[in-house]
Amino acid sequence: GAGVSQSPRYKVAKRGQDVALRCDPISGHVSLFWYQQALGQGPEFLTYFQNEAQLDKSGLPSDRFFAERPEGSVSTLKIQRTQQEDSAVYLCASSLQGSSNQPQHFGDGTRLSIL
């Protein structure tokens, strides 16, 4: 596709429910990133994939958060037993290669609200 696509754009869930957020990166992009953006804050890194390998998950806030990219393309971020503090915009980004000088291209995000 032309850009990074995320779905759903909005998700409302009750506390304790599990949610799954999807990211379709730009075709051919090797690297994929997930960020969490709380209201009024800058994005914060969650995890990073190079192809199907999850090379860095140091930003995942708890073991309730899980991400996968099984075929090196589409990625899913799953949050189990959601809590109110999980409410945020979740941004996905992709870049062509696994090097720092390659710009990261962002999707429009999924706005998650936990009631």
Next chain:
Amino acid sequence: AQSVTQLDSQVPVFEEAPVELRCNYSSSVSVYLFWYVQYPNQGLQLLLKYLSGSTLVKGINGFEAEFNKSQTSFHLRKPSVHISDTAEYFCAVILIQGAQKLVFGQGTRLTINP
């Protein structure tokens, strides 16, 4: 660890006036620097980046930024703003070698008044 400080949370300016959005960073190792813009309910769009070479870099929409290594700053400027520049602006750094993650500042909300 790296950190980014955006010195102003909000900057109001009049249309056609110049603007400067300030960014300072801290890192014990070399980094690349970026400015992103975020319009309401959208993701981040790259404005410009500093990788190496000339310390004055030009980006899209008439923005430019100057890298100052001694002051560890990367301030964003535009000589004449337009209503359409109203948005949130984020400064970010990434390690040249090492962890492949952007570290962002808190953002600066630029509001253009007619």
